[in-house]
Structures are given as structure tokens and as C-alpha cells.
Amino acid sequence: xxxxxxxxxxxxxxxxxxxxxxxxxxxxxxxxxxxxxxxxxxxxxxxxxxxxxxxxxxxxxxxxxxxxxxxxxxxxxxxxxxxxxxxxxxxxxxxxxxxxxxxxxxxxxxxxxxxxxxxxxxxxxxxxxxxxxxx
Numbered sequence: 001x002x003x004x005x006x007x008x009x010x011x012x013x014x015x016x017x018x019x020x021x022x023x024x025x026x027x028x029x030x031x032x033x034x035x036x037x038x039x040x041x042x043x044x045x046x047x048x049x050x051x052x053x054x055x056x057x058x059x060x061x062x063x064x065x066x067x068x069x070x071x072x073x074x075x076x077x078x079x080x081x082x083x084x085x086x087x088x089x090x091x092x093x094x095x096x097x098x099x100x101x102x103x104x105x106x107x108x109x110x111x112x113x114x115x116x117x118x119x120x121x122x123x124x125x126x127x128x129x130x131x132x133x134x135x
């Protein structure tokens with residue numbers, strides 16, 4: 001299984017350093033691919049076939065870190081790639097998604113949302129491996 005982070009816009013400094021940092025940390029746990037598109041209308045056609053599509057949405061379901069780790073494990077057991085969609089500065093509207101997740105009621109800048117997603121993927125895999133994260 002792999003994770004695909006499909007995002008509108010390019011990640012730029014200072015966020016690009018953080019994205020690279022977490023991608024490097026995740027390499028020991030899972031495969032993460034990034035796809036960047038220019039505009040919202042390019043998103044739908046770039047979603048990999050048969051992926052479990054998750055739209056990051058302020059109004060989506062919120063999970064704490066342990067629940068998110070368990071959610072990742074459920075996705076792994078389902079043996080489908082997971083495609084996380086991160087909208088641009090104005091969000092992204094998709095007609096059909098499997099799930100909507102939120103990192104809270106606040107609106108995050110789209111580049112920061114990518115960093116938070118990767119950090120939570122890393123944290124989730126550390127939890128599943130029963131390894132310490134910040135202790």
C-alpha cells in the first residue's frame with residue numbers, strides 16, 4: 001500500500017523543508033508519493049485508480065492521533081492505496097470521495113496542511129509500531 005498526497009499548488013519554503021523532513025522520516029514505514037497540480041480542475045483526473053480518496057476538509061471527521069493511527073491500520077488491512085487530497089488556497093470541491101478528514105475547525109494554509117498531514121502519518125506509524133515519538 002502507498003499514500004499519495006495530491007495537492008493543489010507547489011510547496012515552497014519554509015514548508016518544503018518540513019515536507020522533505022517528514023517524507024524522509026516516513027521512508028522507513030511506508031511509501032509516500034506527492035503529486036502537485038496547478039489548479040483544482042486537475043485534481044480529479046490525477047487521483048490514482050482504485051484509491052481510497054480522502055479529502056482534507058475543515059468540516060470533515062476529526063480524529064486524535066491514536067484514532068488516526070488505528071484508521072491508518074484499517075486502511076492498510078483494506079489493502080488499497082490512500083490518496084489524500086489537499087486543496088489550494090480556496091479549497092477543493094470533489095464530487096466523490098470516500099472520506100473527509102479534518103485537522104480541526106481552524107483553516108490551515110494549504111502548504112501547512114501538507115506538513116501536518118505528513119507529520120500525522122509519521123506519528124501514526126510510530127504509534128502502530130509502539131515506538132516512542134516525543135517522549
